Amino acid sequence: MKLFVRLVLLLCSSAIYAQTTLIHNVHGYSPTQKGELTTFTTLVFKDGKVVKTGNDSIIDEFPQANKIDGKERTLLPGLIDAHGHIIGLGNNLLQLDLRGSQSVNEVGKKLQAYAAQAPKGWITGRGWDQTLWPGKQFPTARQLDEYINDRPVVLTRVDGHAVWTNSKAMALAGINKDSDTPPGGEVIRLNNGQPSGVFIDKAEQLIVTHIPPATDEQRQLALNTAGKHLLSLGITSAHDAGIEYATWHLYQQRAKQHTLPLRIYGMLSAGDSHLSEMLKHGVIKEKNDYLSIRSVKIYADGALGSRGAALLEDYHDRKGHKGLMLETQPQLETLLKQSFSHGYSAHTHAIGDKANRIVLDSYENIFNKVGGKLLRNRIEHAQIVHPNDIKRFKALSIIPSMQPIHATSDMHMAEQRLNNEQLRGAYAWQTFLTQGSKIAAGSDFPVELANPFHGLHAAVTRMSRNSQPKNGWRAQETLNREQALRAFTLDAAYAAFQEYKLGSLEQGKWADFILVDKDYFKVNAAQIADIQVLQTWLAGNLVYQR
Incomplete structure (x- = not known):
C-alpha cells in the first residue's frame, strides 16, 4: 500500500512538473x-500564472519543467494599451486607409483604386489629415466628386472627430443649405452657405446614421483582425x-466561448x-480576466x-x-451620477x-453629492490642461489616461x-507623475x-521618429x-482595477509577456x-511568433 501511495505521489508530482x-x-x-524594477534571467510559470522569477540558480528547483532557451532576448511584461478602439482598428485595417496622405489628389487616387475592388454601396475610409496638405485647408x-460621384463616400479624419463626404452621400442624407447644425457639432460651410462636405464632432451624425450598420459577421472579422494585429505588437490587453x-x-459572447483574442477592458459608450x-x-x-466592463x-x-x-482662450490660428x-x-454631471450609481x-x-x-x-461636484471618488475615474487624453488644474487630478x-505618441504627432x-x-500644461506627463498621479498610457x-514602442519612444524622447526636434519638444x-x-x-x-492580476511578472499574476x-x-x-x-505569450500560451 505504501508503495502504491508513493507511486501515485510520484505521478502527481510529474503531472505538476509537466x-x-x-x-x-x-x-x-x-x-x-x-x-521597483526587477530584473531576472529566468521566468517560471504554471497553469497560466507566474510561479517565480530569478537568476539561473532557480533552474535546478524545477528539474522536470519544460525548459525554453530565451537565447539572450529581452523579456518584458505584456504591454497594455489603456486607450484604443478595437473594432475601429479592425475596420481600419480592412477598409480604405488614408493615413499619411499628402494631398487631396493622393486621397482621390487611393479612393479610386479602393472603389474599383470594393463591393457596391457606401465607401468608407479613415486617416486623412488636412494639416499635412499644401494650404492645410479642410477639403x-x-x-x-472629381474621383467618385456615383457612390456615397464618407472618409473619417485621422482623429475620428470629423468626416469628409462627397455630394452623393450628402444627398442621400438629405443635407442641404437649410440643414441645422446639432449642438456640439459644426458643419463647415462654403461662402454661399452650402455645406462644404466636412462635418465635425456631433455634426458627423447627420451623415453616419445613414451608413448601413455593420453586420455581426463584419464585427467578428474586425475583432479577429484587430486582435491578431495587437498581439503581433506585444499588446496583450487593451482598454476599448x-x-x-x-x-x-459581441465581447460577452466571445468571452463565454473563450475566443477573445486578447484581454479587453471595455468602456460603455x-x-x-x-x-x-x-x-x-x-x-x-470574466473569471480568467479576459473581459472586464466596468466603466x-x-x-x-x-x-x-x-x-x-x-x-479657455481663442485658438491662436482662428480668432x-x-x-x-x-x-x-x-449633462456631464448626470452621466457621472448615472455611472456611479451602477458601480461603474x-x-x-x-x-x-x-x-x-x-x-x-x-x-468634484458629483463626488461631493453622491460619492464615486474611489472608482478610479479617468480623464482620457488630458492633453491641454491649465497648470492650475493639474494638481486637481491628484x-x-x-x-x-494619456497617449505619449500624441505629443510627437501633434507638436x-x-x-x-x-x-x-x-501650451504650459500640454502633454505634461512628468508633471503628473511628480505630483503622484499614475499615468495610464x-x-x-x-x-x-x-x-506601443512608438509610444514608449515618444515618452522617453519627446521626438519624432527622425529625432526632431533635437533635444525633444518641451523636453521637461x-x-x-x-x-x-x-x-x-x-x-x-x-487604471482598470487589475494591478493584482496584470501589468507585471510577479508571483501569482497571469503569465502575459513578450520577447523582443x-x-x-x-x-x-x-x-x-x-x-x-518576436513572441507574445498570453496566460502562459504562445499566441504570436514572428
Whole structure:
C-alpha cells in the first residue's frame, strides 16, 4: 500500500512538473507593486500564472519543467494599451486607409483604386489629415466628386472627430443649405452657405446614421483582425474606449466561448441609446480576466486637429473660436451620477483646457453629492490642461489616461493652434507623475498606429521618429524608461482595477509577456521605436511568433 501511495505521489508530482514551463537565458525586466524594477534571467510559470522569477540558480528547483532557451532576448511584461478602439482598428485595417496622405489628389487616387475592388454601396475610409496638405485647408465634397460621384463616400479624419463626404452621400442624407447644425457639432460651410462636405464632432451624425450598420459577421472579422494585429505588437490587453450595444454583446459572447483574442477592458459608450440597459446588467468580469466592463466613456469636447477641443482662450490660428463642448456641465454631471450609481467608473474624453476644467468641476461636484471618488475615474487624453488644474487630478483621484505618441504627432500642429501660454500644461506627463498621479498610457489606435514602442519612444524622447526636434519638444515632460514602461503596464492595469492580476511578472499574476529583439533599457533611445516583437505569450500560451 505504501508503495502504491508513493507511486501515485510520484505521478502527481510529474503531472505538476509537466504543467510547469521555464524560460531561461533572457534579459528580463518587470515593474513591481513596490515601485521597483526587477530584473531576472529566468521566468517560471504554471497553469497560466507566474510561479517565480530569478537568476539561473532557480533552474535546478524545477528539474522536470519544460525548459525554453530565451537565447539572450529581452523579456518584458505584456504591454497594455489603456486607450484604443478595437473594432475601429479592425475596420481600419480592412477598409480604405488614408493615413499619411499628402494631398487631396493622393486621397482621390487611393479612393479610386479602393472603389474599383470594393463591393457596391457606401465607401468608407479613415486617416486623412488636412494639416499635412499644401494650404492645410479642410477639403470639400466637390473635390471628392472629381474621383467618385456615383457612390456615397464618407472618409473619417485621422482623429475620428470629423468626416469628409462627397455630394452623393450628402444627398442621400438629405443635407442641404437649410440643414441645422446639432449642438456640439459644426458643419463647415462654403461662402454661399452650402455645406462644404466636412462635418465635425456631433455634426458627423447627420451623415453616419445613414451608413448601413455593420453586420455581426463584419464585427467578428474586425475583432479577429484587430486582435491578431495587437498581439503581433506585444499588446496583450487593451482598454476599448467606447463600445456600443452590439460590441457589448459581441465581447460577452466571445468571452463565454473563450475566443477573445486578447484581454479587453471595455468602456460603455455614453452616447449609446442602450446605455441604461447595459448599466443595469452591472459590472461584467470574466473569471480568467479576459473581459472586464466596468466603466463609461463620456465625451466632453472634440479634438485639437479639427479645432474641436474646447479652450479657455481663442485658438491662436482662428480668432473668435474656442472649440466645442459636446456636453454641458449639467449633462456631464448626470452621466457621472448615472455611472456611479451602477458601480461603474467614468472615463471622460477631455482634450482642451476648458474641457478639462469643466470635467474636473463635474467630478468634484458629483463626488461631493453622491460619492464615486474611489472608482478610479479617468480623464482620457488630458492633453491641454491649465497648470492650475493639474494638481486637481491628484486631489480628486482622477487618473490621467494619456497617449505619449500624441505629443510627437501633434507638436507642430499644436504650436499653430495654441500660443505658448496655452501650451504650459500640454502633454505634461512628468508633471503628473511628480505630483503622484499614475499615468495610464495608450495610443488611441486607430487614430495613431497601435505600435506601443512608438509610444514608449515618444515618452522617453519627446521626438519624432527622425529625432526632431533635437533635444525633444518641451523636453521637461519626458519620462525615463522605467516610468514609461510602468505607464504601459502596471499603471495601465491599475487604471482598470487589475494591478493584482496584470501589468507585471510577479508571483501569482497571469503569465502575459513578450520577447523582443532589442534590450529596451539598453538600446539607444532613438531605436526604441524600432523594437520588434518576436513572441507574445498570453496566460502562459504562445499566441504570436514572428
